[in-house]
Amino acid sequence: MARRLLAPNRRSDTRERILESATILFGTRGFDSVSLDQIAAEVGIAKQSLLYWFASKDDLIQAVLVNMAAELTVVVEAAIRSAPDMPLDRLEAVIHAVFRPAVRRPALLGLLRELSRLPTGAAEHLTEILNPLVTRAGTWLRTEMQAGRLRQGDPSLIIALVYATVAGIATEPEALRVVGWSQDVIGLRKLRNELTSFLRAALAP
Amino acid sequence: MARRLLAPNRRSDTRERILESATILFGTRGFDSVSLDQIAAEVGIAKQSLLYWFASKDDLIQAVLVNMAAELTVVVEAAIRSAPDMPLDRLEAVIHAVFRPAVRRPALLGLLRELSRLPTGAAEHLTEILNPLVTRAGTWLRTEMQAGRLRQGDPSLIIALVYATVAGIATEPEALRVVGWSQDVIGLRKLRNELTSFLRAALAP
DNA sequence: ACGGTTCTCTACCAAATGGTAGACAATCTC
């Protein structure tokens, strides 16, 4: 697992390309539904070359998950830092930030849905990365509520609402289609705008 | 596929037991991650007995989906009919109704998430069952809004919000755990209550 | 030029998967 650290990687983006393809495939079709052969074919290499970079499928899954958590963290942290100071405006900025990767790479959030398919405890170390993010958002919301700049409520619900909406809708266009909704009825951008104005109405003090 | 219609089924609940086990397993772990052997073992029969009742895995999946759609329809329709007349109260009643199967059988809603893993068009006939449900809810919300009994907004968002929250949270306890939330922080019942009061705040005229 | 490292490949394997063929027992119909 630390092999990569010992060897100076000369010039090979293979590992990154594998991670990228694996993220998309795993996120859209699930861990169990995607074979190493398919990922390798997508990257354009042989399966055994893939197994050179990642010792096993589990290894690859772990790497993909850590990658995803790090990427989400960067996006959200940046949004929080650079957002305006008014709580509702900042909330909107964060929501926009969360929606952005969802729009461009729905697979990223699809990975979160895949966590339940892992053996128990297999994603434990993700907690270290994602928990601070959620905790920080929660304490910020609570502070604003106590300061009277947001209506009282449960910060956890706000976060859960945003997460569920983005993850649930962004990664499930098929479920929406089956229900009879086209992308016109509830496309991602429209959904984002509706959600923010909705939260504004619900949270204005 | 019509074999069952020709033969009068004497006394055998095997088919129903298979459907029940398959619903739970498919809904929690996904179509591709569950083998016919596992389902058969859960029911307590041999795989070949399962294949006697359902000609193929695809057949079984289709049957499970139709079953799910019908069950959801019954629950929601009943809630709409027997709910009080005040729009916010009725909305709350419907939300409670949607949460009920999610609490007792999260797998039922988990099946909706699985739709995206099906080959394109494989779940087309589900539209006939589920679309009327969603359409009906949408027109009702719109009517109430136009009558001034609910604040103006996009009915689609309300429905999407409720669906995403229930489906996203109910069927993904693992994702919540990874983020660092225990069931205490955002258990289903608490979430349901928070969501309804939240919607009340946002939708009161 | 040479020995070692890095990287990709072909060939192969054991296990699991969806599915078929058909035997056998219980039950129903007449």
Added chain:
DNA sequence: GAGATTGTCTACCATTTGGTAGAGAACCGT
């Protein structure tokens, strides 16, 4: 009671899966 139907099973099969063994090419520092 005889024959057909219904339901469950054991045995088997072709394909796919994750993974191993090891050969060979390209590149490195010396």
